[in-house]
Amino acid sequence: MFMWSRQRTTSTFLAFLRISRAQTSKEILSLTCHSSSSSSSSSSPSSCSSGLHRSVHQPLLSRLLSTPPSPSPLMELKKVLEVLEQFAPLSLAEPWDNVGLLVEPSRPRPISTILLTNDLTEAVMDEAEALTCDLIVSYHPPLFQPIKRLVQRDWKQRLAVRALEGGIAVFSPHTSWDSVRGGVNDWLVAGLGCGQVSVLSQALASGPCRFKLEFKVRNAEELQPIAEQLKKEDSKTTLTHSVNSCEAEGLVASVLCSDTALPSAVQTLLQHGVASQALAILKTEQPPLPGHGQGRLIVLDQSVTVATAVEKMKSHLGMKHLRLALGSGHTMESTVSRAAGCAGSGASVLKGVRADLYVTGEMSHHEVLDAVASGASVILSDHSNSERGFLAVVKEKLGARLPDSVTVAISKADWDPLEVV
Ligand SMILES: [Zn+2]
Numbered sequence: 001m002f003m004w005s006r007q008r009t010t011s012t013f014l015a016f017l018r019i020s021r022a023q024t025s026k027e028i029l030s031l032t033c034h035s036s037s038s039s040s041s042s043s044s045p046s047s048c049s050s051g052l053h054r055s056v057h058q059p060l061l062s063r064l065l066s067t068p069p070s071p072s073p074l075m076e077l078k079k080v081l082e083v084l085e086q087f088a089p090l091s092l093a094e095p096w097d098n099v100g101l102l103v104e105p106s107r108p109r110p111i112s113t114i115l116l117t118n119d120l121t122e123a124v125m126d127e128a129e130a131l132t133c134d135l136i137v138s139y140h141p142p143l144f145q146p147i148k149r150l151v152q153r154d155w156k157q158r159l160a161v162r163a164l165e166g167g168i169a170v171f172s173p174h175t176s177w178d179s180v181r182g183g184v185n186d187w188l189v190a191g192l193g194c195g196q197v198s199v200l201s202q203a204l205a206s207g208p209c210r211f212k213l214e215f216k217v218r219n220a221e222e223l224q225p226i227a228e229q230l231k232k233e234d235s236k237t238t239l240t241h242s243v244n245s246c247e248a249e250g251l252v253a254s255v256l257c258s259d260t261a262l263p264s265a266v267q268t269l270l271q272h273g274v275a276s277q278a279l280a281i282l283k284t285e286q287p288p289l290p291g292h293g294q295g296r297l298i299v300l301d302q303s304v305t306v307a308t309a310v311e312k313m314k315s316h317l318g319m320k321h322l323r324l325a326l327g328s329g330h331t332m333e334s335t336v337s338r339a340a341g342c343a344g345s346g347a348s349v350l351k352g353v354r355a356d357l358y359v360t361g362e363m364s365h366h367e368v369l370d371a372v373a374s375g376a377s378v379i380l381s382d383h384s385n386s387e388r389g390f391l392a393v394v395k396e397k398l399g400a401r402l403p404d405s406v407t408v409a410i411s412k413a414d415w416d417p418l419e420v421v
Helices: 002-041 045-053 058-066 077-087 122-130 155-165 175-179 184-190 220-233 262-271 306-317 365-373 390-401
Strands: 100-103 113-117 135-138 169-172 195-204 210-217 238-243 251-258 280-284 288-305 323-325 335-342 357-360 377-380 407-410
Touching: 077 135, 077 169, 077 390, 100 155, 113 122, 113 390, 122 135, 122 155, 155 169, 175 184, 175 288, 184 195, 184 288, 184 335, 184 390, 210 220, 210 262, 220 238, 220 251, 220 262, 251 262, 288 306, 306 335, 306 357, 306 377, 323 365, 365 377, 390 407
Parallel strands: 113 135, 113 407, 135 169, 335 357, 357 377
Antiparallel strands: 100 169, 195 288, 210 251, 210 280, 238 251, 288 335, 323 377
């Protein structure tokens, strides 16, 4: 009941906002029309302004005429997706994840209302429908496992059907928001205070896996047909060569190719007999993307006690209760200067990190025991409570990048299913 009444209040409030906005638009429109009709009815702009001067305050009139307000442009879904991509490129998401546009209605419509939620539940879908929402941005992907049917007995399939029937698009950023600089994990550790932040699991530039093949040839004439054949098989394969330090030993050549072009490149080299010249195959790493990646380590500018860290995180996450496991040898007054954080279920990212404190949403009993034995205290908030507060940051950032015609709202029906009672 409480949730329902709160939802109704929010819906009414947002409906009011939308009506107010429409009225404002009409006012702007009427002013624009008035100004243009005045212009068209007079022979020159000066006569127009002198005619209006008699009835309207001059500074206000100048302002209106010099910068005629125009209605905010309507945003297509495609444009909103571009803004979301600028905010956090989907290429930053983990390879196992299912991010991006998950539900795309067949009849495109302008995006006027975006609802942000941590999880898309049926209560959140009720809210989205009540708001006549056009796009739901659900941090966790509501569709993750492959589905073979869309039927009513499965709650996630029901949600997909409701989204399609209602013409509501659904987008999920998930681990791209975790990874991006200034994303969920940066927001999480910022709750402990200011400090030097580094990434625990570094993100690498996206792109296909690349291989480097090194071999020797006697001279440039021997290299020429190899180069031609490699290029013929894959135009993106590149070949470079340098003269060996001992000129009598010939040339050292390198081929850079993608994983898909690797078998044919190796076959080409074998055909030309270069295998006998010590062919080496190396896998190359993509360059790191500084500031992006999973998990964060913060070295605090000012150390805090465990007790203070707990209070700070309660305030940051908006929670009355957190779960705490004291690290081996720690008390509530022990010093925390290095803390590692990972939103959601962070055990795999935090494992083995040297820190006074781990902050995450959930860890298993045995993972907590391991952390405690390593000397780290652990703060657990329950899974989505370590993530949801970031939606306020998203709302602000999207609001700054989207026109006024788009309302960005945070779901009121989205809560962690677990509560301390
Ligand atoms: Zn999560």
